Amino acid sequence: MESPLKPISHKKASFGRHETFALRYSWLTKGFQAFEKNKSIFSSDEGTIELGVGKNMVNAIKYWLRASAMLLDADDGLEVSDLGKAIFNDDGLDPYLEDEATLWLIHWRLATNAELATAWYWFFNCYHKAEFTSEDAMESLAEFVRNNLNGKHSERTVKQEVAMILRMYCPSKSNAKSIEESLDSPLASLKLVSAVDDQHVYRSYGNLQSSLPIELIGYAANEIFNQRQTEYLPIADLMYGPKNGIALGSVFRLTESALLAKLENLVKAYPNIFQINETAGVNQLYRQDSKTESLTFLRHYYKPNR
Incomplete structure (x- = not known):
């Protein structure tokens, strides 16, 4: 499966696709659910009526759904992602961004x-x-x-x-x-x-980011493991990333100590999946189960008793 992570590519980049409209609270929910009902919602005149906004805003909603990977590009247009369905379906994990x-x-x-x-x-x-x-x-x-x-x-x-x-x-x-x-x-x-x-x-x-749950750290780290196809990641690499690469600690604006604390708590919560070991003086996060789906961590967070 193609990784949802998209590191810098010399050939693929986008600027200004949002039509100068910033992401708004209701847009992802409204746009995703409207697309589920009508796959041509963003290319037809019905979009402005159904979404209650002008044509440029319809384009912006489509853009933010794609940029956030809730909708994915497909051979015949767009398709919903597994993440989009998990979050925004009527019985989704958090369709109205309340958490x-x-x-x-x-x-x-x-x-x-x-x-x-x-x-x-x-x-x-x-x-x-x-x-x-x-x-x-x-x-x-x-x-x-x-x-x-x-x-x-x-x-x-x-x-x-x-x-x-x-x-x-x-x-x-x-x-x-x-x-x-x-x-x-x-x-x-x-x-x-x-x-x-x-x-x-x-x-x-960088900060402590106390509102950032360890399950989301697990989700993000698991994606990086999948994208790099490796069994271990140096914690310093998770913090700062390779040159122009994805840096988990930097993305979440964590301090080094805050990232390490969250990784240690992640290991305590998922000892069968992750471990921290020192190899040649370098602290590394090891993934012991490469078959774990990233969405598993989100489901554990949103629905811990299910």
Whole structure:
């Protein structure tokens, strides 16, 4: 099975596909459930009526469903993913995003999809400045694109992606935006980015992330094992990733000690699947059962007694 993780590729990148509309709370639910009923919902005039938004917003909903891997590209169009069905079906694990763990999950999917959410991938895996201005980040992303991606990408569009990331992840001042605009940013509640100095300077650094459940760490780590097809991963590699590669600790903005603590708790909860051992002075996470499905960890979290 093809890995849902999409590391940086020189040939595949996307910028500005969201039509300048940030992800909103209801969009994934409404869009997924509408697609389940009508597979042509995003390509027909019915989309604007069924979803109650304009054509550009219909395109944006489609984009966010694809970028978060709730819908997957198929030979004949789009198809629902196993993750999408598990979360958003009528009897799904959390169809209305009531649990913050689901927001962490959506964040993980965006930040590991370099093909469709290239700027998100870069910001959370490759950009390691704890404090920066929006201009700093824009220039760094533009340089990254010039140095690592083939093809022509509008520098203006590329830089605008940073503004979209800050808009989605940085909690806004309550009196600065309308109620409708405040609905743009379910991911802001994760507090992965904060504004200082009247929003001219931003911070995004490691923390304990107490609201991030170990089951989601297990889900993410299992995906990395599958993608790299290995039996063990150095914990430092999980923290920072290979060059331009997926970095679990960085994506979730964990400190080194916080990541290690979560991995230790993961091992305690799933001793038959994971172990931490030291090899040649290097702490490594070992996976003993390669047949475990990633969704198993999510089901254990959302429905622990089933």
